Amino acid sequence: MIRFDHRADRSLRLQPPRPPVGNPALGRITDDVARPLDARPGLGWCACFAAAAAALSIGAACVGYEIATGIGTWGLNRTVGWAFDITNFVFWVGIGHAGTLISAILLLLRQQWRTSINRSAEAMTIFAVICAALFPLIHMGRPWLAFWVFPYPNSRGSLWVNFRSPLLWDVFAINTYMTISLAFWYIGMIPDFATLRDRAPAGLKKTIYSIASLGWNGSHRTWSRYETLNIILAGLATPLVISVHSIVSMDFATSILPGWHTTIFPPYWRPTSRTATSTRWRR
């Protein structure tokens, strides 16, 4: 039995968020922000989670059927070798870029309003990249051999990956992007883990938060290091927004197919994907 709350005067049920009135104390803001982690989820949350889990199960069942039966279950054919899969891949990579835009580029540009949404934007990036990576995996004829696209030492003699293939560039691009995004997300969360650690009672929760907060003590020195690292990571992530989508667009641009074979793709894809997704955020 996990106890959600250590304060006797609080209800176990999650209360609706209190809108900030006037200039609330920092302690109260911390209380407000941490409250969902201390309380049981509400009915609305449970309903939404159930709906999402149902959708996920349908998706998992479909993917399971596809992997068990063959990629022929999708409506692809000889001339349309990719359709649903590449569209989703590109779409999710684009979604991921919007997150990076908010968290990294706006950080570099000192846009303060980003702080209200940067955590969820970063989370969105992580999960969008996971979704994006899923499609190249399940679109394969033999997904159980997908690890062959990684250049790892093996006993197959001269068999190695093909560094000329844009699909391999995709592998590296997605992995790099995933790594940077994860690091950026995690580094950003360290002070918050520390806050939760401080609020948690002794036990498993506290141990986990203690490890996750990496010994954060809230000193000026840690804050200063934290800010520096954030800026460095933002600086690393920003060119990735450009390179990853450029590389994804090269799946098409480097081919010789009419309609795909076009040099405008790399510069064209970035602004379109980013504006398309970031306008949604601004609304």
Added chain:
Amino acid sequence: MNAELRFWKSVEELRSDAGAEREVARDCFAGQRAQTGPPPPVSRRDFLTLAGFGLAAAAAACSRGSVQKAIPMLNQPEQMTPGVASYYATTCGGCGAGCALLVKTRDGRPIKIEGNAESAVFGGATCAAGQATVLSLYDDARLKGPLLRGQPAAWADVDAHVSARIAAAAAARKRVVLLSRTILGPATRRLVREWSSRPGFEHVTRDAVSYAALRDATRASFGVDAIPHYRFGGASVIVGIEADFLGAWLSPVEFTREYAGRRRPESGALMSRHVQFESGLSLTGSNADIRVPIAPSEQGLVALALLHRIARRHGGIEVPEVDESSLDAGALDKAADDLWRARGASLVVCGAHDEATQTLVHAINTHLGNIGRTVDLDNVSLQKQGDDAAFARLVEDMADRRVDVLILYGVNPAYDAPDADRFVAAMERVPLTVSFADRLDETAARADVVCPDHHFLEAWGDAEPIARVCSLAQPTIAPLFDTRAAQESLLAWQGRTPDFYEYLRAYWRETLFPAQDRYDTFDEFWDRSLHDGVFARSPRPASEHRFDGDCARAAAGVVREHAQAIADARGGYHLHLYEPVGVRDGTHANNPWLQELPDPVSKVTWGNYAAIAPALASRLALADGDVVAVEAGGHRVELPVLVQPGQSAQTISIALGYGRTRAGRVAEGIGVNAYPLAQSIGGRRRYARAGVGLTRTGRRDPLAATQTHHSMEGREIVKQTTLASFLESPPPGAEAHADMPNLWAEHPRGEHNWGMAIDLTSCTGCSACVTACQAENNVPVVGRDEVRRGREMHWIRIDRYYAGSEDAPETLVQPMMCQHCGHAPCEPVCPVLATVHSSDGLNQQVYNRCVGTRYCENNCPYKVRRFNWFEYARNDRFDFNMNSPLGEMVLNPDVTVRSRGVMEKCSLCVQRIQAGKLEATREGRAIADGDIQTACQQVCPADAIVFGDLADPSSRVSRLSRQQRRYRVLEELGTRPNVTYLAKVRNA
């Protein structure tokens, strides 16, 4: 293990030992010697390590591997080496043409059909149906043994039953009738003659698709009771009237071979000109230099109009005038001019099922002096001997209970007779019906006794398709089931020894052995003939044949018929029924290879359709796949529409051979049976009629076509020119794109550079290569739905493009397979290097390495890569030959059966290349040009495909690749294909 601590007494000893060790390292036998020396000492620690490892290994390997038994033969059969193919000469039983074959067997089972190059008539080629016959051998629908009243029985019981009934019938002076298809074998013919020479015994011959009109006309015109042997090789001008002689008419392999031999633009004026008058766009019509669409009722008028023009030029012959207002007078004038200019070396062939029209065509050939030259009446064709009138009389007699025993041999009238219901009703009135059918087909299902015949690959036999051209048939496998040769059944029921092999030998000893003087003993002659498969006697010299036909009567006949057809057609359409290239007359309907073979012209697989002209389609607002009802003579069939460019304006063309109800699970529910739409006039079958209704049903049944886009979109994918302009100014040869700069490094070059040259002028599009490739490379059948989704697996396809107007288009065909590009776009895009270039110029696909990203398929500009969307072998979703232990026996053991999720494509028959290399290495010589043939090349009756080594400048493929007509497809992309095409030249 621990390094042994070594003691030394002096520095010299230490140093000399170190030197000795270096010597040992250089000595290649050191390891071997070391093994024979004393065992190395093992320390206690080493022992424990090894023991521990051994224990762990034994525990880890506790699951037992599956046991695969390979039991050597106690007595190795003669001439059989496991893994080495043997070839046996035999004769094809796929259709009535009787081509000589060479059958490849591996480990005792036939797996591939090739033409027999020893045959001067048929050559080393076959057609698509011939290729597919090997799969019919492994058909699950074949009967496993004889049936007596629908129940499995023993041969002895069946024989006792049938013999007793036949004896009783003979004693009671009742009639015993053997109804057979055309019997090609002279020995079988004699056996049947002996059978039916007894009083009360009769033999009636009937072919599924009738050629009786041609035979009757030849008898009436020249007194020769046979079909003439047409020699297309001697014809400079060919006029075809509704005769699909390159597709399914009479003897297509032979005709294609001879026809293509005269389609060489380099020979200049020797290149033949071909004019075709026809209603539907047939394979033959699509190859014609000039094609004129006509209604089926105008066939006779065309013949009459041509005769009229020829007679005028000839002088001294009276031919009545005829109203030609419905015909294209200009085309007729030109055709007549050409024919007259080439008299003696021209040929008019006609596929009409009307004696009057055929008489007029014989008259034309006579006046052109073609008799004895291109129309051989001395060495006639024996391929179709059906007698429609005799069959009609037989049905009457059966209905009147005048037949006591009916034996059916190779016929299926309950399916393919126009009035099948009458035949079925008459059959019920025959006390005993016996069928030799290999399966429980529409007729055999109603027979009292079924005595299944062997498949031709299991049986002894012979054939004489053209008079004096004989071939032998020998078993290539022991009978798979408890079947018996039909000849042996007939022998048994005559009370003779049922041994047809001895009968055959006796026939050859008595009849053919004396006709030769090369061999002294019969055994020598027999062994030689069996080895070669063919025995041709010198042809009879041409003799005088006087034309005795009544042209005036024939002319009156065709005019009357045409007038009648016009009257009938008022408010309706004309109907034209034809034999398709794939399933032919319906015999091959249960063969999945042929069902999935795209029609050479329409590219539709799995089923027939009503082909209508584009103008008619837009008037009736019909599109491809709209189901219509076609009504004729009280019969109604519903089938999808195909809008066919070049189709005659008011004619609906429907293929025969589909809609089988009892052929097997592959054929079931595929297409509709169009035979009931044919008509019988005076007992003669006619595959055309007027006054046919066409109504829309509102349903849709999308066609399973492999090509749905018919335009080249302005690119010169197929290049063509006319003979006149080719001879006047030969093209400079396409070098424009050959030396484009390239970023990649050149591939390392090996000893060979395999390539191919394809002559588009020779290629007719017959699609034999498609089936040959399927047989050679274990290409799976995917079925109708998957073809609809654009997922057919054929490694070679024949692209067909239309140019010009919709009403009279020019048709271009192009075999397309992997081009084995020097800079293949598929190679750099594969993330796992599953497709790589060999030093021999091959683009190789490594199935084991493929993970199935399909990028190679996307990036292939020729769209020749094929993906295994599903597991096609041993999968109930794809219940074709690869899902049956019997059907799997046809698989080529030299070629991998691909699993799901991997890409595949044409390998240029790499297994044949390897076999050729091995053979040459074993014999210690270099590979000679022509040693290695790809499956598509070997099967091609037109000799349009040439494979060879481009690194050898004198090889045939190299010489062709330097020809003036050469070009490479989509060369401007910098792919540098190893396949060269030779532009199409039309003699128009």
